[in-house]
Amino acid sequence: MPAVAQATTAVIQDVRRPTDLRGVLETDPKILLDRAYARGRAQGLNYAGSLYPPEAWKLVQSGLAVLLDVRTLEELKFVGHVPDTQHLAWQTGPSMLKNPRFLREFKARFKPDQIIVLLCRSGKRSAAAAQAVSAAGYTQVFNVLEGFEGDLDLQQQRGEQGGWRHWELPWIQD
Incomplete structure (x- = not known):
């Protein structure tokens, strides 16, 4: 195998959590997309794959993908959100019931082959x-690992163990 092909294959197969924000932001978006597909295959997902927050941001910034926030309106308002992104709540209300209109509204907004994060x-x-x-x-749907706030830490708080804000990616709070 030529050296360039070996290097590209190694980059794509490296599905570990990135550690260098700048390195991710300098990576070709198509390589990041290939990594996300590889994660999906490795994890046996029944959707296209998964991305870490900086990878998702790079795909959105490159114009390859659309970011859809599926949190509640309350979360967007009180916790913050990514500017200029779409929103459609997966669950609603204080009891977090599944939004019965989610699929219908999703289908009205997106094409089946569109890349959606x-x-x-x-x-x-x-x-x-x-x-x-x-x-x-839908064949090109990806999950953002770690989400907006990340996982709970030992003190049962979010924000220190990954997530969009932890990576210091763009976000605002109205």
Whole structure:
């Protein structure tokens, strides 16, 4: 195998969590997309794959993907959100019931082959939403690992163990 092909294959197969924000932002978006697909295959996902926050941001900034925040309106308002992104709540209300209009509204906004990146608080609701839309025929749906706030730390708080804000990616709070 030529050296260039070996290097590209190694970059794509490196599906570990990135550690260098600048390195991710300097990586070709198509390589990041290939990594996300590789993660999906490695994890046996029934949707296209998964991205870490800086990878998702790079794809959105490059114009390859659309970012859809699936958190509640309350989370967007009180916790913050990524500027200039779309929103469609996967769950609603204080009891966090599944939004019965989610799939219908999703289908009205997006094409089945469009690259769509889903974001929630920690990556769990967006993974569930990715499963649902993939089952409905969408082939390019990705989950953002770590979500907006990241996982809980030892003090049961978010923000120190990954997530969009932890990576210091653009966000605002109205």
